[in-house]
Amino acid sequence: MATRIFIDGAAGTTGLEIRERLEGRSEFELLLLDESQRKDAGARKTALSEADIAILCLPDDAAREAVSLAEGTGTRIIDASSAHRVSEGWTYGFPEIVGHEKIAGARLVSNPGCYPTGFIALVAPLVRAGLVPADWPMTVNAVSGYSGGGKALIERFESEGAPAFRAYGFDMEHKHRPEMKLHSGLEHDVIFAPSVVPAYRGMIVEVPLHLGAMSTGACADDLRNSLAQFYAHSPVIAVRDKADLAEMTLEVSAAPSDAMELFVFGNEGGWHARLVARLDNLGKGASGAAIQNLNIMCGLDETAGLKL
Structure with a gap:
């Protein structure tokens, strides 16, 4: 019997991509609401109760409302919003970091944010290995395509006179920061410098x-080797070899992808390092991660339906 899936918020960017990926898969039956029912609490509650798994592609407040509507139903939930990423009782949906078995048995799974996916993938394994101190003051600089910013930002970047570069988060209160700290095992908040460029995705x-300046004595090669060992068996995350890095420049690809590449660049001696993650903000950073988690929760191959 096919697993019944309800995507609450299927009209948004992430929801549309998830729906398109699932429509051709025989393992799933999609429960759909027409446009007039999309924001109707009663219709949503019925769909949530009838689904085996609900995927929430909603603003944070609407996602919390959906969880309330689903109370007492037994429906399993994947929340793609940021509403529950540091909430007690929720499993963080990053299988490479938390373990596939935790996601497989979870009822409530919170999809990671796009920026935190890259940061945590780089930092969490190194903190666990003792190569980077948990109390080190971390800074993360990031650039994304505009598709992750919602309808208003998409319209702004696709209109005449669109900005060439948009930096934000200067209030130091970006909602991704608690997620980065908690799931990387850090003791201090992260200084996060996000930005957006006129590319749709990436x-x-x-x-x-x-x-x-660290007491660990680790060099860039140590970090790269540790990450390579940590992700050695991952079909989704690849750590690039040192030999691939000579004279390298990094570009954001416009092609959809659910993979993620990790790089460790170091100077001579390896005492200065730049850890870099390259991913698709709509792939491993959003819809691809939701599909990966859905596969795991249903006991399927985690890469089924992924673009790798």
């Missing part, structure tokens, strides 16, 4: 490190 997340 993302580069960078963490600069002054390894020579």
